[in-house]
Amino acid sequence: MALYILRRVLLALPALLGLILLTFVLSRVIPGDPAAALAGDAATPAQIAAIRAQYGLDRPILEQAVVHLRQVVTGDFGTSAFSGRPVAEEIWQRLPATLELTFAALLLATLLGIPLGLVAALDHNGPVDHVVRLLSVGGLAIAGFWLAIMLQLVFAMDLDILPLRGRIDVPLGLPPRVTGLLLVDSLLAGRPDMFWSACRHVVLPAVTLALPALATIARFTRSGVLETLQKDFVLYARAAGYGRVRLAAIYVLRNAVTVTVTQIGLLFGALISGAVAVEAVFDWPGLGTYAVQAILSADYKALLAVTLVVGAVYAVVNVAVDVAQAIIDPRVAEDGR
Amino acid sequence: MTALRHILRDPVATFGLLLVLAAVVVALFAPWLAPYPDDAFESHLLQRLRAPSAEFPFGTDNLGRDILSRVILGTRDALTVALAVVGAAIAIGVPVGLLAGWREGWLAETLMRVTDVFLAVPQLILALALGQLMAPGIGTAMVALALTYWPFFARTVFAETRRLRGALFVDALAGIGAHPARILLLHVLPNAAPAILVRATIGMGFTILTAALLGFLGVGAAPPSPDWGLMVSEARQHLPEAWWFPTFPGLAILLLVLGFNLLGDGLRDAADPRLRRSRGH
Numbered sequence: 001m002a003l004y005i006l007r008r009v010l011l012a013l014p015a016l017l018g019l020i021l022l023t024f025v026l027s028r029v030i031p032g033d034p035a036a037a038l039a040g041d042a043a044t045p046a047q048i049a050a051i052r053a054q055y056g057l058d059r060p061i062l063e064q065a066v067v068h069l070r071q072v073v074t075g076d077f078g079t080s081a082f083s084g085r086p087v088a089e090e091i092w093q094r095l096p097a098t099l100e101l102t103f104a105a106l107l108l109a110t111l112l113g114i115p116l117g118l119v120a121a122l123d124h125n126g127p128v129d130h131v132v133r134l135l136s137v138g139g140l141a142i143a144g145f146w147l148a149i150m151l152q153l154v155f156a157m158d159l160d161i162l163p164l165r166g167r168i169d170v171p172l173g174l175p176p177r178v179t180g181l182l183l184v185d186s187l188l189a190g191r192p193d194m195f196w197s198a199c200r201h202v203v204l205p206a207v208t209l210a211l212p213a214l215a216t217i218a219r220f221t222r223s224g225v226l227e228t229l230q231k232d233f234v235l236y237a238r239a240a241g242y243g244r245v246r247l248a249a250i251y252v253l254r255n256a257v258t259v260t261v262t263q264i265g266l267l268f269g270a271l272i273s274g275a276v277a278v279e280a281v282f283d284w285p286g287l288g289t290y291a292v293q294a295i296l297s298a299d300y301k302a303l304l305a306v307t308l309v310v311g312a313v314y315a316v317v318n319v320a321v322d323v324a325q326a327i328i329d330p331r332v333a334e335d336g337r
Numbered sequence: 338m339t340a341l342r343h344i345l346r347d348p349v350a351t352f353g354l355l356l357v358l359a360a361v362v363v364a365l366f367a368p369w370l371a372p373y374p375d376d377a378f379e380s381h382l383l384q385r386l387r388a389p390s391a392e393f394p395f396g397t398d399n400l401g402r403d404i405l406s407r408v409i410l411g412t413r414d415a416l417t418v419a420l421a422v423v424g425a426a427i428a429i430g431v432p433v434g435l436l437a438g439w440r441e442g443w444l445a446e447t448l449m450r451v452t453d454v455f456l457a458v459p460q461l462i463l464a465l466a467l468g469q470l471m472a473p474g475i476g477t478a479m480v481a482l483a484l485t486y487w488p489f490f491a492r493t494v495f496a497e498t499r500r501l502r503g504a505l506f507v508d509a510l511a512g513i514g515a516h517p518a519r520i521l522l523l524h525v526l527p528n529a530a531p532a533i534l535v536r537a538t539i540g541m542g543f544t545i546l547t548a549a550l551l552g553f554l555g556v557g558a559a560p561p562s563p564d565w566g567l568m569v570s571e572a573r574q575h576l577p578e579a580w581w582f583p584t585f586p587g588l589a590i591l592l593l594v595l596g597f598n599l600l601g602d603g604l605r606d607a608a609d610p611r612l613r614r615s616r617g618h
Binding site: 014015016018019021022023026027133134137138140141142143144145146147149150152153157158269270272273276277280281291292294295296298300303304306307310311314315 | 349450451453454455457458459460461462463465466467468469470473542546549550553554555556566569570572573576577580583584586587590591594595598599602
C-alpha cells in the first residue's frame with residue numbers, strides 16, 4: 001500500500017511540472033511582447049526596454065524558463081499589478097475561503113447524492129428513479145451563476161431569511177486566523193455567534209455549488225449499485241436471508257461506491273470552476289473572485305498563479321482520492337494502476 | 338439511423354432531441370420569429386424594466402428592449418459559438434488522438450503528456466487564463482474554449498485507436514498493404530465516430546454553459562450582444578424588482594443545455610447498449 005501511494009505521488013509530479021511549463025509558455029507566447037503588455041498602451045519604447053530588463057525578459061528563453069520554474073517552486077509568484085502586493089500572499093489569504101466553500105459543497109453533495117443514487121437504483125425504472133434521473137441531468141444543465149442569482153432573489157431578497165453575500169456578518173469581525181476556515185476558526189475562538197453567522201452565509205453558495213456535484217454523485221452511485229446488484233454474492237446473501245435494506249446499505253454500497261469516489265476527485269475540478277461563478281455572485285472572498293478581478297484588471301501574474309495553485313490543489317486531491325479508493329477497495333492497489 | 342430509432346424509443350432522449358431541434362429552428366429563423374428583431378441593438382428608454390405582459394411576454398430590460406426577442410436572437414449566437422468551439426476542438430483533438438494511438442514512441446508520449454497537462458487544470462480556469470492573455474472578447478473566448486476542450490476528444494480517440502490497433506481487421510488491412518493513413522481514416526475513425534459524436538453532443542451543452550459564464554463574468558460576449566450570460570449579468574443591478582430580467586435568459590440556457598445533455602445520454606445508450614445510461618462521461 002505504501003508503495004502504491006508513493007508511486008501515485010511520483011506520477012503526479014510530471015503533470016505539475018508540465019503545468020508550470022505550460023503557464024510559462026502561455027505567458028511568454030500569447031501576449032506577443034510581454035514587456036509591452038506589462039508596460040501598458042501608453043508606454044514609450046524606452047519604458048518597455050526598462051521593463052524588459054527588470055523582468056529579465058531580455059535573457060535567453062531557456063534561462064527564463066529555469067528562473068520561472070525556480071520562482072514557482074519556491075512560491076514566488078511575483079507582485080500583483082493590481083494591488084502591488086505579493087501574489088503568493090494574496091492567494092494564501094484567499095485559498096481557505098474557496099476550500100471552505102468547496103468542501104461544504106462536496107460534503108452536501110456526497111451526503112445527499114449517495115443516498116439518492118441508492119434509492120434510485122433500488123427503485124430501478126420506478127418513479128423515484130425517474131425523478132433522480134431528471135434531477136441528475138438537470139443539475140448538470142443549470143448555469144451556476146444563474147442558480148445563484150435565483151436563490152439570492154428568493155431566499156435573500158424576497159423571503160429575507162438568508163444573507164445576500166459575504167462570508168460572515170461584517171460587524172462581528174473575523175475570528176483569529178488559525179486554519180483560515182471561518183467555520184473552524186470561529187469554534188476554536190469559542191464564538192458560537194460567529195459560527196452561526198458563517199453557517200448562514202455558506203448555505204446558499206454551497207447549495208449552488210453542490211447541485212452539479214450532487215447530480216454526478218447520484219448518477220454514479222446509482223449505476224454502481226445497479227451493477228453490484230447483479231453480482232453473485234448479492235444473490236447468495238439474499239438466498240441466505242439478508243434483508244434487502246441491510247444488504248443494500250452495507251454490502252452493496254461499499255462495493256458500488258468505489259466508482260463514485262473516483263468521480264468525487266474529478267468533480268473537484270468542476271467544483272473549483274463552479275466556485276468562480278458562485279464566488280462572483282455571492283462576493284465570496286476566495287480564489288474565484290481573485291481570478292475574475294485579475295482578468296478584469298489584466299493582472300496576468302495573479303491569474304497564472306491562480307491557474308497553477310488550482311492545478312496543484314487538483315493534483316493533490318486526485319492523489320488523495322486514489323489513495324482513498326485503494327483503502328476502500330484494496331484490489332485497486334494490487335492491480336498496479 | 339439505428340441510433341435515431343433507438344433515441345425515439347426513449348422518451349427522455351426524444352425530449353432532448355426536440356429541445357435541440359427547436360433551438361436550431363429558432364436560431365435559423367430568429368429575425369422572423371422575434372417580435373422586435375431590432376431590439377438586439379436598439380434601446381427604448383421610455384419602456385424600461387416593464388413586467389411581462391401580452392405586449393412583452395418576458396418583460397423588458399434596463400434599456401427597454403424586449404427580453405423575448407433578445408432570448409430568441411441570442412439562440413443563434415449560443416449555437417454558433419458552441420458549434421465553432423466543438424468543431425475546432427474536434428479538428429485538433431481527433432488527429433492528435435489518432436496519431437498518438439497508432440504508434441508508440443516519443444511522439445505519442447509527448448502528445449499524450451501534453452493532453453494530460455491540459456486535463457490537469459479545471460477547464461474554466463485555463464480558459465480564463467488564455468482569454469485574459471489574449472484580450473477579452475467573444476472571439477478570444479471561443480479560441481480559449483476550443484484550446485481547452487480538444488484534450489477530451491484526444492483522450493476519447495486515443496483510447497479507441499489503441500483498442501482497435503490490435504484488432505484482427507486492422508492486422509488484415511496492414512497485411513494486404515493498406516497505408517496507415519488509409520486504415521486510420523477509413524477504418525479506425527468510423528469506429529471511433531460514435532464515441533466522438535457522444536462527446537461532441539455533451540460538449541455542445543458544456544460549451545454553451547461555459548460561454549454563458551464567460552459572458553456573465555465580462556470576458557466573453559460584449560454589450561449590446563444578446564448573449565444570455567451577459568443578459569443575466571446586466572440584470573443583477575435591477576434586482577429584486579425586475580425578477581423577469583435574469584429569469585428568462587437563464588431558463589433558455591437551462592433548456593438548451595438540458596436538450597444537449599439528454600440527447601448525449603441517449604446517444605451514449607445507442608452507441609453502446611451495454612452502458613445502458615448508467616456510466617458517466
